[in-house]
Amino acid sequence: xxxxxxxxxxxxxxxxxxxxxxxxxxxxxxxxxxxxxxxxxxxxxxxxxxxxxxxxxxxxxxxxxxxxxxxxxxxxxxxxxxxxxxxxxxxxxxxxxxxxxxxxxxxxxxxxxxxxxxxxxxxxxxxxxxxxxxxxxxxxxxxxxxxxxxxxxxxxxxxxx
Amino acid sequence: xxxxxxxxxxxxxxxxxxxxxxxxxxxxxxxxxxxxxxxxxxxxxxxxxxxxxxxxxxxxxxxxxxxxxxxxxxxxxxxxxxxxxxxxxxxxxxxxxxxxxxxxxxxxxxxxxxxxxxxxxxxxxxxxxxxxxxxxxxxxxxxxxxxxxxxxxxxxxxxxxxxxxxxxxxxxxxxxxxxxxxxxxxxxxxxxxxxxxxxxxxxxxxxxxxxxxxxxxxxxxxxxxxxxxxxxxxxxxxxxxxxxxxxxxxxxxxxxxxxxxxxxxxxxxxxxxxxxxxxxxxxxxxxxxxxxxxxxxxxxxxxxxxxxxxxxxxxxxxxxxxxxxxxxxxxxxxxxxxxxxxxxxxxxxxxxxxxxxxxxxxxxxxxxxxxxxxxxxxxxxxxxxxxxxxxxxxxxxxxxxxxxxxxxxxxxxxxxxxxxxxxxxxxxxxxxxxxxxxxxxx
Numbered sequence: 001x002x003x004x005x006x007x008x009x010x011x012x013x014x015x016x017x018x019x020x021x022x023x024x025x026x027x028x029x030x031x032x033x034x035x036x037x038x039x040x041x042x043x044x045x046x047x048x049x050x051x052x053x054x055x056x057x058x059x060x061x062x063x064x065x066x067x068x069x070x071x072x073x074x075x076x077x078x079x080x081x082x083x084x085x086x087x088x089x090x091x092x093x094x095x096x097x098x099x100x101x102x103x104x105x106x107x108x109x110x111x112x113x114x115x116x117x118x119x120x121x122x123x124x125x126x127x128x129x130x131x132x133x134x135x136x137x138x139x140x141x142x143x144x145x146x147x148x149x150x151x152x153x154x155x156x157x158x159x160x161x
Numbered sequence: 162x163x164x165x166x167x168x169x170x171x172x173x174x175x176x177x178x179x180x181x182x183x184x185x186x187x188x189x190x191x192x193x194x195x196x197x198x199x200x201x202x203x204x205x206x207x208x209x210x211x212x213x214x215x216x217x218x219x220x221x222x223x224x225x226x227x228x229x230x231x232x233x234x235x236x237x238x239x240x241x242x243x244x245x246x247x248x249x250x251x252x253x254x255x256x257x258x259x260x261x262x263x264x265x266x267x268x269x270x271x272x273x274x275x276x277x278x279x280x281x282x283x284x285x286x287x288x289x290x291x292x293x294x295x296x297x298x299x300x301x302x303x304x305x306x307x308x309x310x311x312x313x314x315x316x317x318x319x320x321x322x323x324x325x326x327x328x329x330x331x332x333x334x335x336x337x338x339x340x341x342x343x344x345x346x347x348x349x350x351x352x353x354x355x356x357x358x359x360x361x362x363x364x365x366x367x368x369x370x371x372x373x374x375x376x377x378x379x380x381x382x383x384x385x386x387x388x389x390x391x392x393x394x395x396x397x398x399x400x401x402x403x404x405x406x407x408x409x410x411x412x413x414x415x416x417x418x419x420x421x422x423x424x425x426x427x428x429x430x431x432x433x434x435x436x437x438x439x440x441x442x443x444x445x446x447x448x449x450x451x452x453x454x455x456x457x458x459x460x461x462x463x464x465x466x467x468x469x470x471x472x473x474x475x476x477x478x479x480x481x482x483x484x485x486x487x488x489x490x491x492x493x494x495x496x497x498x499x500x501x502x503x504x505x506x507x508x509x510x511x512x513x514x515x516x517x518x519x520x521x522x523x524x525x526x527x528x529x530x531x532x533x534x535x536x537x538x539x540x541x542x543x544x545x546x547x548x549x550x551x552x553x554x555x556x557x558x559x560x561x562x563x564x565x566x567x568x569x570x571x572x573x574x575x576x577x578x579x580x581x582x583x584x585x586x587x588x589x590x591x592x593x594x595x596x597x598x599x600x601x602x603x
Binding site: 035037038040041043066069070072073075076077078079080081082083085086087089090092093094129132133136140142143147148150151152154155156157158159160 | 326331336341344356357358359360361362363364365368369370372373374375376377378379380384385388389390391392393395396397399400401402403404405406407408409410412417420421424
């Protein structure tokens with residue numbers, strides 16, 4: 001009788017303890033999903049903009065003397081969009097700008113878009129961006145890599161890091 | 162279906178009616194409140210700290226060096242005979258500076274307009290002084306290397322006159338002393354959207370500009386520039402969606418194209434521009450390019466600053482020389498304005514030093530053993546203002562020593578009155594309580 005009672009007691013305890021064990025609950029941290037360009041919040045200085053622009057176009061560094069003079073030129077004109085445009089136009093008129101050929105671009109538009117985003121905006125394009133540029137390039141036969149590079153160098157996002 | 166179409170059209174029209182005042186390309190939101198006295202204003206921030214003793218008082222060496230030689234070395238601007246001895250301010254003849262520059266104007270600015278002989282400058286420094294003139298306010302919290310805190314006359318002009326960016330210009334004597342910051346303020350209701358086009362010709366068209374800006378590739382507007390802008394605007398829209406945007410003064414594409422063509426023209430001219438007959442310092446070069454800007458754009462408002470007079474910190478002879486040239490520059494400027502058909506007889510010019518200079522000299526002596534002057538004591542509060550042009554009384558002098566009439570901050574509401582939006586500026590609570598249009602002080 002005692003033995004039966006003991007077995008029942010152990011059994012009851014075992015059941016009650018097993019009832020305390022909670023189910024494991026797995027959660028994820030709350031994260032705000034941002035666009036890939038959303039973390040660029042700092043405006044480049046004139047010198048940073050010029051140095052990075054030159055490096056992106058020529059794949060080499062601009063000398064410090066030239067960097068200083070070019071930044072003075074940017075400061076001497078009030079419309080920054082305008083002076084950037086003139087500066088880029090000057091660089092595009094120099095030999096040594098490293099550009100893919102038009103044939104290369106059109107042979108692999110996808111690759112060109114990715115490479116351009118990586119080079120200028122230091123990120124990959126979103127699918128929407130990729131699609132836009134793909135359509136734009138394919139439907140505008142007069143668009144060549146130089147014009148695409150120009151637009152990226154002139155973009156607002158390029159002025160931030 | 163028809164009802165739905167009607168509602169859609171009505172909603173669009175209503176939305177358009179509400180939006181229209183905010184999307185006008187001119188940026189104009191309100192009608193100008195008064196009649197214009199002239200369509201164009203040119204304001205000269207004169208010259209980098211000028212003592213009234215050597216300008217309107219014409220004491221030459223008498224009250225600076227204790228040498229009893231008096232005379233007027235600003236004979237384009239002021240009535241009065243030049244000194245007859247110890248001439249050092251001209252061009253080089255037998256001796257350095259011994260040949261005064263011939264007068265340009267047949268009658269002086271004083272004869273043609275109104276002279277306020279004793280005007281109060283509230284700042285002893287260049288940047289604060291220029292800011293006071295542009296903002297119509299003496300903000301002592303205004304820092305150096307900081308955008309103007311309150312709106313400038315550029316912004317008032319663009320917003321309340323509805324002037325596009327290419328009609329409002331600030332031509333600076335360089336890029337030092339925070340000069341490029343003054344083309345618009347950081348004020349939340351004005352700011353970059355209403356800013357002026359700034360140009361520092363000594364840099365833009367100097368050796369730096371020739372090296373880095375003059376060889377710009379010419380792109381076809383439709384075939385090449387349009388695609389560039391279209392792709393840029395796509396990128397900008399994406400970036401704007403995450404809160405990123407660049408401050409811009411909103412030159413339209415056509416205005417940008419015009420400015421680029423202007424720059425190309427200047428490079429093509431190779432320096433053969435409308436400089437004054439004598440052009441041997443930076444101020445005179447600045448004036449030459451300012452005239453070219455006026456010829457090209459016919460601005461409603463142009464402000465330019467001259468600064469060579471500030472040589473007085475270390476060299477009094479150079480100060481006299483620069484002051485004489487600043488007068489030569491103003492004479493040339495007024496002469497040229499009246500040769501531009503759209504601006505002749507339709508432009509009022511204002512001239513005011515941003516600050517004066519000290520009564521007492523510093524210890525530095527120049528090659529003539531003459532003492533130099535800084536700008537920090539109460540004498541820096543003494544400057545003058547000249548106005549000339551249509552609707553400005555001629556041959557009128559107001560104020561005298563000990564009887565100050567006018568303040569440097571008056572320049573801002575004066576320009577507002579000339580261009581027809583005085584009430585907008587006077588009633589917005591952003592200018593100094595003592596600032597008045599100079600027309601109200603006559």
